Amino acid sequence: MSATQTDKIDARVERSRAKHLAAATELLVDHGPDALTVVGVAERSGVAKSTRYRHWPSREALMVDVLRENMPRIPQFDASLGFEQRLRGYLRA
DSSP, rough: OOOOHHHHHHHHHHHHHHHHEEEHHHHHHHHGGGGGOOOHHHHTTTHHHHHHHHOOSSSHHHHHHHHHHHSSSOOOOEEEEOHHHHHHHHOOO
């Protein structure tokens, strides 16, 4: 398989994963954790049900990734800084 073919496959895999995560996020926000079903995510994402199992072995694994993707990114600050400086940095972030 050529590098171009691999890039196309990788791009499709990433797109399907992103669609599943977006659909699962919407379902979780709109209807709660019980709405995160294989059928529900597939219908919302427009991606085949079987594709979900290529990315996540279980509903729980999908939910963990949904939460991970939607958590705010807080930078690490130098531990040698004082408490107040680190706190101000976190609040600015």
